[in-house]
Amino acid sequence: MRAVHFGAGNIGRGFVGLILHRAGYEVTFVDVNPELIGMLQQVDAYQVREVGPAATIHTVTGFTGIDSSADPEAAARAVAEADVVTCAVGPTVLRFIAPVIRAGLAERRGTPVTVMACENAIGASDTLRELVLEGAPELADRAVFANTAVDRIIPPQDPHGLDVVVEDFFEWSIDRGPFGGADSTVAEPSIPDAHFVDDLAPYIERKLFTVNTGHATTAYAGWAAGIETIAEALQSPQIRAAVEASLADTSRLLVAKFGFDAAEHAAYVARAIERFENPALPDTCERIGRQPLRKLSRHERFVQPAAELLERGERADALVAAFATALRFDAHDDEQAVELQRLLGSLEPDAFVAQVTGLPADHPLVPQLEAAVRDARTPRG
Ligand SMILES: NC(=O)c1ccc[n+]([C@@H]2O[C@H](COP(=O)([O-])OP(=O)(O)OC[C@H]3O[C@@H](n4cnc5c(N)ncnc54)[C@H](O)[C@@H]3O)[C@@H](O)[C@H]2O)c1
Numbered sequence: 001m002r003a004v005h006f007g008a009g010n011i012g013r014g015f016v017g018l019i020l021h022r023a024g025y026e027v028t029f030v031d032v033n034p035e036l037i038g039m040l041q042q043v044d045a046y047q048v049r050e051v052g053p054a055a056t057i058h059t060v061t062g063f064t065g066i067d068s069s070a071d072p073e074a075a076a077r078a079v080a081e082a083d084v085v086t087c088a089v090g091p092t093v094l095r096f097i098a099p100v101i102r103a104g105l106a107e108r109r110g111t112p113v114t115v116m117a118c119e120n121a122i123g124a125s126d127t128l129r130e131l132v133l134e135g136a137p138e139l140a141d142r143a144v145f146a147n148t149a150v151d152r153i154i155p156p157q158d159p160h161g162l163d164v165v166v167e168d169f170f171e172w173s174i175d176r177g178p179f180g181g182a183d184s185t186v187a188e189p190s191i192p193d194a195h196f197v198d199d200l201a202p203y204i205e206r207k208l209f210t211v212n213t214g215h216a217t218t219a220y221a222g223w224a225a226g227i228e229t230i231a232e233a234l235q236s237p238q239i240r241a242a243v244e245a246s247l248a249d250t251s252r253l254l255v256a257k258f259g260f261d262a263a264e265h266a267a268y269v270a271r272a273i274e275r276f277e278n279p280a281l282p283d284t285c286e287r288i289g290r291q292p293l294r295k296l297s298r299h300e301r302f303v304q305p306a307a308e309l310l311e312r313g314e315r316a317d318a319l320v321a322a323f324a325t326a327l328r329f330d331a332h333d334d335e336q337a338v339e340l341q342r343l344l345g346s347l348e349p350d351a352f353v354a355q356v357t358g359l360p361a362d363h364p365l366v367p368q369l370e371a372a373v374r375d376a377r378t379p380r381g
């Protein structure tokens, strides 16, 4: 069985590549980083080292690499011949890999390929499908796109090596809907470490609005306090209280919306905070806070749950406070952080909230976010 995976970064090598290898796939990694692809072409194996109570070392073999910026035709050919195509490139990069997948589908003969975007975003495979079929709707029956939720914390790695240090926890949930039904000619791919679910919404929203909301609250508060790592930030009682308050907001929403058992959900939240604190994971506030404009957008970790709470007539004060703290993220190496600071300095609060969050002006959350922006624009004494 052949898999093509776009994005040979942390999740690519330390999660998707590992799980596909364990499922028996030969994996072709496609990336635009020539150094990374060079290493994947030159060696036969790399290691994934899990750290935490259930620590194990896994060896991944049977892979190769293609540099899609140097040889997009080879990448398209690999897609044409694959059983499964996955990606973990970041939601903002989907539009750059879409033309390569489109070219692969155009060459494809025989059964449709399964495509799964493994990104932190709701409906990422649906987004990828729209981008791939843009201008080429006739290719629709050559691929089946399934949404997924992926969870494993993988901190920054040595950029000059292939081995990856990861936490011992992982979860990959895949929407079963597109497979095997009356309208589908494609069976569920065999991936024993993943689980197929009838309704992905509770899984992706629980993950994004717990793990990622809690992570982001920690990161922005840590950054504002001048703290480097996530584990260190959580040692501050104020930051910990802010994280617990954000997750109390999202818990109220998730339990009401999906009918989760309150005690089981509380255990899920506690486990997420324990995972952030894993002392063996050198994860940084800068990585977790990366791309703040994406994280402050409409369907993301603060605005979406806060908006839904207000629509239900509830408050979301802790999420609004976390949004306010995020406005202080000014990492110089992060293009979106630089743009965030430029927008803060140049747009009035109403224009900033409309542009960054995409909320309609009459949404009940808007006045609170505008107040946060007004406050962030006031010089600190
Ligand atoms: N690291 C984590 O803890 C984690 C956990 C769950 C989900 N995710 C999600 O996985 C995705 C990737 O995150 P990551 O941490 O692995 O990032 P990363 O930066 O380590 O990896 C992304 C890779 O994509 C490559 N890339 C960029 N443009 C490309 C293109 N046009 N074609 C092919 N490859 C391209 C980059 O060179 C890089 O190697 C994100 O959506 C992230 O939210 C990350």
Ligand SMILES: O=P(O)(O)OC[C@@H](O)[C@@H](O)[C@H](O)[C@H](O)CO
Binding pocket: 120, 150, 151, 152, 153, 154, 211, 212, 215, 216, 287, 288, 289, 290, 291
């Ligand atoms: O990858 P991002 O930028 O969407 O979010 C940063 C982290 O919260 C994220 O990578 C987590 O480590 C991951 O989602 C855990 O499964």
